[in-house]
Amino acid sequence: MSIIISELEYLQIFGIALILIISTVLLRQKFRNSLNEPPLVPYKYPIIGHTIDYYKDLPEFLKKCHEEYGEIFSLYIWGSVHTFVGKELCSEVFKSHQIFDFNEAVKDTLPLGNFLNRPKDFFISTGHFVKESLHDLNIFAEKLQKSIINSIDDLIGDGKEIQSPLEVITKIVSRALAVIVLGEKLCKDEDVLHIFANITIDIASLLSVPPVLNFIYPGLHQKFIVFKFRFFDNPMKEHQKILISKITPVINQRINDKNNLGNSWKRPDDILQALMEKFAIDKDHVDIGSVADFIMSILIASIHTSSTTLLQCLFEYVNHPECHKELLEEAENIFYDKNKNIPYYTHVEISKMEKLDNFIKETLRTTRGVASLPRKTISQYTFSNGYQIPEDRMVLTILQHILFDQKAYGQDPKKFNPSHHVNSPAYRPERNFLAFGMGRFVCPGRFFAINEIKRILHFILLKYNIKSISGKHIESIRIGRFVLPSNEGLIFEKKER
Numbered sequence: 256m257s258i259i260i261s262e263l264e265y266l267q268i269f270g271i272a273l274i275l276i277i278s279t280v281l282l283r284q285k286f287r288n289s290l291n292e293p294p295l296v297p298y299k300y301p302i303i304g305h306t307i308d309y310y311k312d313l314p315e316f317l318k319k320c321h322e323e324y325g326e327i328f329s330l331y332i333w334g335s336v337h338t339f340v341g342k343e344l345c346s347e348v349f350k351s352h353q354i355f356d357f358n359e360a361v362k363d364t365l366p367l368g369n370f371l372n373r374p375k376d377f378f379i380s381t382g383h384f385v386k387e388s389l390h391d392l393n394i395f396a397e398k399l400q401k402s403i404i405n406s407i408d409d410l411i412g413d414g415k416e417i418q419s420p421l422e423v424i425t426k427i428v429s430r431a432l433a434v435i436v437l438g439e440k441l442c443k444d445e446d447v448l449h450i451f452a453n454i455t456i457d458i459a460s461l462l463s464v465p466p467v468l469n470f471i472y473p474g475l476h477q478k479f480i481v482f483k484f485r486f487f488d489n490p491m492k493e494h495q496k497i498l499i500s501k502i503t504p505v506i507n508q509r510i511n512d513k514n515n516l517g518n519s520w521k522r523p524d525d526i527l528q529a530l531m532e533k534f535a536i537d538k539d540h541v542d543i544g545s546v547a548d549f550i551m552s553i554l555i556a557s558i559h560t561s562s563t564t565l566l567q568c569l570f571e572y573v574n575h576p577e578c579h580k581e582l583l584e585e586a587e588n589i590f591y592d593k594n595k596n597i598p599y600y601t602h603v604e605i606s607k608m609e610k611l612d613n614f615i616k617e618t619l620r621t622t623r624g625v626a627s628l629p630r631k632t633i634s635q636y637t638f639s640n641g642y643q644i645p646e647d648r649m650v651l652t653i654l655q656h657i658l659f660d661q662k663a664y665g666q667d668p669k670k671f672n673p674s675h676h677v678n679s680p681a682y683r684p685e686r687n688f689l690a691f692g693m694g695r696f697v698c699p700g701r702f703f704a705i706n707e708i709k710r711i712l713h714f715i716l717l718k719y720n721i722k723s724i725s726g727k728h729i730e731s732i733r734i735g736r737f738v739l740p741s742n743e744g745l746i747f748e749k750k751e752r
């Protein structure tokens with residue numbers, strides 16, 4: 256039976272649908288308005304809201320808002336309301352992780368699942384997977400250290416002036432991670448190393464378009480970047496293609512070895528193997544596309560974060576010659592005391608690097624974003640002070656209140672002082688130290704990251720004197736809520752031994 260709709264009926268259906276949509280929007284609005292929301296800081300320009308203040312001097316602006324409106328307030332940025340919480344209320348956000356969702360917030364800026372056409376929750380288990388696969392760092396110690404020493408020799412050698420140190424540091428970090436992720440066979444492949452070193456930069460440039468479309472309709476920008484990603488060529492697609500072509504023969508070889516060698520088969524100790532097991536279809540097949548996409552998500556979470564932290568540590572080392580003596584004494588003592596029977600530092604030796612650990616922790620504390628640890632509410636929430644926020648609200652923690660809190664860090668909390676952290680390792684999240692986040696979504700790679708950064712810094716500090724090219728104090732760059740390392744160049748002078 257065919258259904259023929261007359262022009263009049265069509266108009267009627269359209270009219271009813273329109274009325275339904277408008278009433279739903281109005282009802283939602285009414286429901287939202289009935290909430291006891293935190294104060295929305297007044298703004299001058301409609302639509303633009305606080306977007307200009309956000310980019311002008313966010314630390315100062317947030318300080319003023321906090322003084323005037325207290326622990327929790329909202330700002331109107333890029334067409335949507337964001338709620339900012341300070342040090343007294345952020346623990347509620349971290350504890351109520353069923354409501355304040357990390358993955359939903361990340362998807363807003365980096366909809367990786369949509370880019371790669373994956374189901375909604377495809378990447379949700381990344382955190383758990385990283386935690387499980389990196390839980391025993393001793394397994395990786397030898398190959399990690401070998402890679403680090405070789406990379407330093409290869410890339411800095413007998414010393415040099417490096418105009419773009421982030422590039423070199425990223426290469427050292429990428430090579431180290433490549434051994435852990437892909438194993439000995441693939442970790443030296445130039446195409447693979449190119450992907451490791453560039454994936455975050457490429458995705459960042461894809462995402463760097465300011466979300467002006469959100470002024471028209473919240474979420475429109477996300478739809479635009481997903482469209483751009485899916486239907487136009489971009490470096491990410493190329494990375495995905497190359498990665499699949501490189502891992503496929505290795506995966507097939509491993510499947511054959513396992514099937515043929517029986518009990519004498521030795522399981523490779525790397526993340527690729529763990530992913531093959533996660534995405535096994537049957538004993539002869541693995542879902543290689545999923546393995547490649549998961550590797551890309553791990554690289555995005557790990558390489559840039561570790562490289563920028565490491566570079567910030569080198570900059571702070573140059574900025575603070577008063578720290579050199581004790582750092583070098585500690586490094587040399589560990590180097591000469593080392594158990595010579597084992598060619599790499601064991602867990603015990605890494606944990607002896609206490610001064611270095613405090614130095615890294617202080618660098619992390621003083622170079623974080625102004626506000627961070629984004630969460631999105633998946634239902635309405637009432638804070639203990641009575642303020643309510645609706646579903647689908649972006650919530651950010653004002654990190655500068657926590658990391659520069661006078662109660663925790665003294666009268667001059669912005670002053671760089673590694674002694675702030677005696678007996679509290681850099682990987683440990685604390686009430687006053689949220690560089691790795693807190694709660695259910697705390698960084699699962701933090702033990703590995705600190706271990707890797709300590710090893711790299713240890714060998715660099717032992718081998719080189721380091722100076723800035725300009726000879727000046729090196730300052731970080733701030734864009735909106737993000738803090739990035741300076742573009743300053745560094746001079747590495749090989750020490751006489």
Ligand code: HEM
Binds near residue numbers: 379553557558560690
């Ligand atoms: C110094 C380097 C690093 C820093 C500063 C850092 C920082 C962070 C932060 C702040 C978060 C969000 C936590 C929250 O919102 O509560 C996070 C999440 C995450 N990090 Fe790291 N990270 C680093 C290195 C790494 C490494 C090396 C890996 C992997 C090997 C990694 C894997 C992840 C993953 C998978 C998540 C998401 C967790 C989840 O979905 O539950 N990170 N990281």
